[in-house]
Amino acid sequence: MKHSLCKFAAAAVTAAAALLLYPRLTQQDTPDEQIILADSSAREAWLNLRGWQVGEPEITEIRLPQSWQSDAGQSWLRLQTAQGLYPERFAGRDAVRCLYPVADEQRQHLFAELLLCDNILVGAQVYDAGSGLMQSVR
16 A cells, blocks of 8 residues: 555656656747838838838948947847847848938927848837937837
């Protein structure tokens, strides 16, 4: 009887451990949802959906930095991460910078900036060129 009770206890402990570990063993890392903005109308629509009325963009090709180690760079990365964007995954790659003037009666030097690698949105911010203040697009 004592032997059967020990076997039962061991089986119960094993079952409990399996139940506790099962979610960790079956959980898979899902890729973050990427925002694809394939053309200028998609980019403008994306900004419009977030409440920004924009003018004609200035488009330039840039290379993303290898790292963002300065305080300003780290601040910019935090802003991107808060929006669900991860530009560090595209570090050192060629990108397209789309700089849109924003229609705003209060602030005259307001711009929306989108950074794209192969049409994948990797960075986005709205900033006041006069004050240098940045904010999220979302």
